Amino acid sequence: MIADGGVALSVSDLHTTLAFRDRSVDVVRGVSFSVRRGETLALVGESGCGKTMTALSIMRLLPDPPARLTGGQILLDGRDIRSLPESAMRSLRGEAISMVFQEPLTALDPVFSIGEQLVELIRAHRKVSKQTARNLAVEILKEVQIPSAETRMRDYPHQLSGGMRQRVMIAMALVLDPSVLVADEPTTALDVTIQAQILDLIKTEQEQRQLGVLLITHNLAVVSRVARRVAVMYAGEIVEEAPTQQLFDNPKHPYTQGLLRSLPSASDERHYLYSIPGRVPDPRALPPACLYAPRCPFAVDRCWEEHPRLVGRDTGPLLRCWNPQPFSRIEEIERSEEQRQAATAE
Amino acid sequence: MLRYLGRRSAYMALIVLLSSVAIFYSLRFAPGDPTGVTLNPLTAREAREAYREHLGLNRPVYEQYLIYVGRLVHGDLGTSLVNGSSNLELLQFYGRNSLVLGLTALALSYLVAIPLGILAAVKRNKWPDQLAMGGAILGMGIPNFWLALILVYFFSLNLNLLPAAGCCSPNQLILPAIVLAAEGTAVTTRMVRSSMLEQLRQDYVRTLRAQGLPEWRVVGRHVLRNALIPVISLSGLRLGWLIGYALIVETIFRWPGAGFLLVDSVIRRDYPVAQFFSLVLVFFVVMANWLADISYGLANPVVRRA
Amino acid sequence: MSTISRRRQEWERQVALAQAARPSRLRLAWQELSSNKLALVGFVIVLLYCLVALLGPVLAPNYATQVLNDARLAPLTPGHLLGTDDLGRDMLSRLVLGVRISIAVGLGTTAIALLVGTVAGMIMGYYRGWVDTIVNGFVEMVWGFPLILIAVLMVGALGPGLVGVVLAVGLINWAGFARIIRGEVLVLREREFIASARALGTGNTAIMVKHLLPNVIGPALVMGSYYVAVAIIVEAGLSFIGMGAQEPLPSLGKMVADGRGYMLVDHWISTVPGLAIVLLVLGLNVLGDGLRDIFDPRLRER
Numbered sequence: 009m010i011a012d013g014g015v016a017l018s019v020s021d022l023h024t025t026l027a028f029r030d031r032s033v034d035v036v037r038g039v040s041f042s043v044r045r046g047e048t049l050a051l052v053g054e055s056g057c058g059k060t061m062t063a064l065s066i067m068r069l070l071p072d073p074p075a076r077l078t079g080g081q082i083l084l085d086g087r088d089i090r091s092l093p094e095s096a097m098r099s100l101r102g103e104a105i106s107m108v109f110q111e112p113l114t115a116l117d118p119v120f121s122i123g124e125q126l127v128e129l130i131r132a133h134r135k136v137s138k139q140t141a142r143n144l145a146v147e148i149l150k151e152v153q154i155p156s157a158e159t160r161m162r163d164y165p166h167q168l169s170g171g172m173r174q175r176v177m178i179a180m181a182l183v184l185d186p187s188v189l190v191a192d193e194p195t196t197a198l199d200v201t202i203q204a205q206i207l208d209l210i211k212t213e214q215e216q217r218q219l220g221v222l223l224i225t226h227n228l229a230v231v232s233r234v235a236r237r238v239a240v241m242y243a244g245e246i247v248e249e250a251p252t253q254q255l256f257d258n259p260k261h262p263y264t265q266g267l268l269r270s271l272p273s274a275s276d277e278r279h280y281l282y283s284i285p286g287r288v289p290d291p292r293a294l295p296p297a298c299l300y301a302p303r304c305p306f307a308v309d310r311c312w313e314e315h316p317r318l319v320g321r322d323t324g325p326l327l328r329c330w331n332p333q334p335f336s337r338i339e340e341i342e343r344s345e346e347q348r349q350a351a352t353a354e
Numbered sequence: 355m356l357r358y359l360g361r362r363s364a365y366m367a368l369i370v371l372l373s374s375v376a377i378f379y380s381l382r383f384a385p386g387d388p389t390g391v392t393l394n395p396l397t398a399r400e401a402r403e404a405y406r407e408h409l410g411l412n413r414p415v416y417e418q419y420l421i422y423v424g425r426l427v428h429g430d431l432g433t434s435l436v437n438g439s440s441n442l443e444l445l446q447f448y449g450r451n452s453l454v455l456g457l458t459a460l461a462l463s464y465l466v467a468i469p470l471g472i473l474a475a476v477k478r479n480k481w482p483d484q485l486a487m488g489g490a491i492l493g494m495g496i497p498n499f500w501l502a503l504i505l506v507y508f509f510s511l512n513l514n515l516l517p518a519a520g521c522c523s524p525n526q527l528i529l530p531a532i533v534l535a536a537e538g539t540a541v542t543t544r545m546v547r548s549s550m551l552e553q554l555r556q557d558y559v560r561t562l563r564a565q566g567l568p569e570w571r572v573v574g575r576h577v578l579r580n581a582l583i584p585v586i587s588l589s590g591l592r593l594g595w596l597i598g599y600a601l602i603v604e605t606i607f608r609w610p611g612a613g614f615l616l617v618d619s620v621i622r623r624d625y626p627v628a629q630f631f632s633l634v635l636v637f638f639v640v641m642a643n644w645l646a647d648i649s650y651g652l653a654n655p656v657v658r659r660a
Numbered sequence: 661m662s663t664i665s666r667r668r669q670e671w672e673r674q675v676a677l678a679q680a681a682r683p684s685r686l687r688l689a690w691q692e693l694s695s696n697k698l699a700l701v702g703f704v705i706v707l708l709y710c711l712v713a714l715l716g717p718v719l720a721p722n723y724a725t726q727v728l729n730d731a732r733l734a735p736l737t738p739g740h741l742l743g744t745d746d747l748g749r750d751m752l753s754r755l756v757l758g759v760r761i762s763i764a765v766g767l768g769t770t771a772i773a774l775l776v777g778t779v780a781g782m783i784m785g786y787y788r789g790w791v792d793t794i795v796n797g798f799v800e801m802v803w804g805f806p807l808i809l810i811a812v813l814m815v816g817a818l819g820p821g822l823v824g825v826v827l828a829v830g831l832i833n834w835a836g837f838a839r840i841i842r843g844e845v846l847v848l849r850e851r852e853f854i855a856s857a858r859a860l861g862t863g864n865t866a867i868m869v870k871h872l873l874p875n876v877i878g879p880a881l882v883m884g885s886y887y888v889a890v891a892i893i894v895e896a897g898l899s900f901i902g903m904g905a906q907e908p909l910p911s912l913g914k915m916v917a918d919g920r921g922y923m924l925v926d927h928w929i930s931t932v933p934g935l936a937i938v939l940l941v942l943g944l945n946v947l948g949d950g951l952r953d954i955f956d957p958r959l960r961e962r
Contacts, residue, residue, distance in 0.1 A: 129566075132571070177561075380816065606901065635809055
């Protein structure tokens with residue numbers, strides 16, 4: 009397909025609505041980003057911020073009802089996939105764009121062996137014999153470093169360890185050589201040591217196949233290990249996007265700063281763990297302008313009057329904020345807060 | 355798997371044993387005895403006493419039980435006090451009829467319930483679902499004897515299409531089989547539907563769709579196979595209920611099956627027949643549960659490979 | 661007041677409003693039940709039947725077993741609102757008494773089975789060990805047994821009559837409850853709130869009654885509704901074939917049987933009690949479904 013550097017997945021102004029008993033709520037509001045081949049874009053945010061919904065919207069796997077894709081454009085390898093009929097979309101899934109989910113035990117059918125599931129997947133998209141499909145399956149299992157792949161084919165999901173199951177999921181996602189891989193919290197359910205292995209596997213596969221990877225996670229450590237660019241999501245919107253190192257070194261959005269600040273660090277002299285005050289807004293009663301304003305230490309009048317837009321150059325960092333402050337200011341605020349609490353305690 | 359089977363089998367054997375004791379004792383517990391039925395009421399006291407002695411009815415109950423077990427082991431299954439036929443002969447005739455009726459009802463119920471349940475689940479809350487569920491609730495609510503009465507009223511008395519009683523032509527099988535199958539069909543339909551819905555909510559369904567598998571494969575192969583597992587494990591219970599209801603249905607339609615015979619022999623205090631056929635039915639219930647357990651073990655790979 | 665504080669107050673008020681709209685658990689349960697129209701109908705039906713059963717003789721104008729020879733097979737007349745049967749007895753009175761019997765048998769046996777089963781299930785699930793193994797052995801043995809078979813044998817042992825039926829139902833149904841309660845207790849006892857209660861020194865019985873019972877009783881009540889229906893059907897069925905209630909008790913099943921011979925002449929004699937049973941059982945089943953939707957939101961199919 010397109011040579012290194014081409015855009016594999018392009019999402020513009022995506023809107024997804026969730027219908028409740030008495031009202032509808034936008035859970036994805038105007039999200040835009042692109043993923044290039046051979047590059048990993050991390051989509052970061054707390055639970056409930058809409059990142060999984062975004063992924064499902066792209067795959068067009070939304071549970072309808074109650075969720076519906078209501079606006080925006082999705083281009084896969086330059087092709088519009090949003091307006092495709094379902095049958096056409098179905099043949100793209102697994103073949104041009106694949107998804108890996110969070111909990112591998114429940115994500116695999118327990119009554120079929122992994123070999124059977126792999127073969128079925130292959131033959132659903134390609135007209136090959138059972139034997140050819142089986143060979144392909146064994147190959148891909150070897151590629152994701154599953155020992156004794158041949159015999160493993162007959163194993164059932166419950167007989168494999170968590171890490172192995174996730175490797176199988178990845179194998180299934182990659183066997184048909186897609187352009188894009190969407191990974192929704194692929195390591196959250198795994199042990200820490202296994203997490204690193206899986207992430208490295210994804211990275212290796214990405215380099216070999218020039219995959220575009222959309223990595224969804226709430227874990228910033230994961231991000232720093234594999235992603236080239238990071239987009240931070242809050243309440244259904246992207247609030248900041250930048251190359252990984254730049255984001256970690258110089259976060260601009262107060263939310264991003266808060267997230268980074270709340271990472272525990274061994275080198276800290278802090279006596280407590282920082283957490284962002286307040287809670288994610290209730291979709292039934294959203295703040296009138298900037299959605300982060302109620303929790304933001306730098307909020308000014310404009311933040312409560314006008315909804316900030318995402319600004320920045322195409323290849324540069326993007327930011328959605330009226331009053332960004334340098335990272336060091338958070339530390340100052342923290343310190344004065346600490347002093348105040350110490351004072352009232354006495 | 356083997357350990358699982360071994361445990362179930364030991365259980366079953368224990369149940370059969372305990373049941374035989376319970377049946378034996380309970381029948382002898384009641385007032386009256388077979389001599390009241392089998393002998394002419396004008397028989398002299400001494401003759402009646404002699405007959406009781408002959409039947410061993412004056413011995414302590416546990417002794418009677420042991421004698422009974424002894425005879426069973428040697429192949430002597432007992433003889434009817436009413437008409438003298440051996441239990442074996444009775445089993446061959448009545449047992450066969452029950453099997454015919456029972457298997458027909460069973461086949462009927464699953465052949466209807468499974469497709470209907472699937473349809474209801476797939477078209478959830480639309481009219482096929484509402485209709486199927488409405489029918490199921492009715493099927494559960496209408497007692498089988500009343501259903502029998504109504505069907506007989508319409509098909510036999512009014513329309514004269516089907517016979518109201520007797521055995522053993524296919525025509526005579528239709529109504530009893532329908533009545534017997536009704537309740538089980540209703541319950542199984544609901545079970546299949548809820549099991550399907552439960553499976554459709556599972557994560558693996560989303561994975562399969564994300565892999566681009568056609569919907570008919572996702573539902574027809576994966577969801578269905580998972581959904582049928584609890585249905586299989588409950589089939590033993592269903593069969594047990596079928597056997598229970600058969601007692602009533604056979605009596606209503608005068609279908610000469612084991613259930614009919616059991617009810618009849620209990621009324622007449624024909625001990626040997628009542629005992630034997632109770633035991634046979636208990637054995638069947640136990641067998642059915644045992645087979646259901648095995649099938650469940652085979653169908654569920656988590657148990658199979660344990 | 662600055663823009664921020666004003667806007668902020670406005671917004672916080674909106675949030676409070678949205679949060680306050682969330683009703684309490686009891687209200688939610690009631691809302692659930694009343695929105696499920698079918699279940700509500702079932703509830704009302706069952707309630708009506710219970711009322712009839714309670715008021716019994718007060719509603720039955722004519723003594724149900726009084727034979728009026730000159731009024732046999734009479735159709736609906738002011739004196740006999742539902743006509744008379746083949747022996748000239750008033751159908752309405754008999755119906756009311758029949759309902760009484762059905763409700764008594766159904767509710768009575770199920771109440772006892774619920775009590776015994778709950779106690780057994782809680783003890784098994786909570787203490788586990790050898791108590792669990794032994795009692796559960798009984799439960800597993802009894803649970804799969806067809807009620808009707810046992811009832812027939814009971815009748816064989818005790819002679820025809822309601823006693824045999826009631827005993828049989830009681831002997832079997834408790835196992836169903838025990839099973840469910842045991843399962844729920846086994847899961848719940850691992851939760852933290854039990855461990856914390858124990859850490860606070862709460863006695864075992866207190867834990868079982870105060871903490872476990874309210875949480876496990878829900879599924880049991882759901883089963884209870886179905887079990888009452890089963891008990892009623894079994895009793896009616898056995899009475900129908902002559903092994904249950906005997907003369908002059910007007911069990912609904914027996915009434916249907918009595919009218920069997922007259923189907924072509926006056927089907928009313930069988931139809932009325934038959935419909936009475938069907939309506940009651942339907943109401944119970946539908947109520948059971950509604951209760952299930954309330955107590956087990958996981959199973960709720962939205």
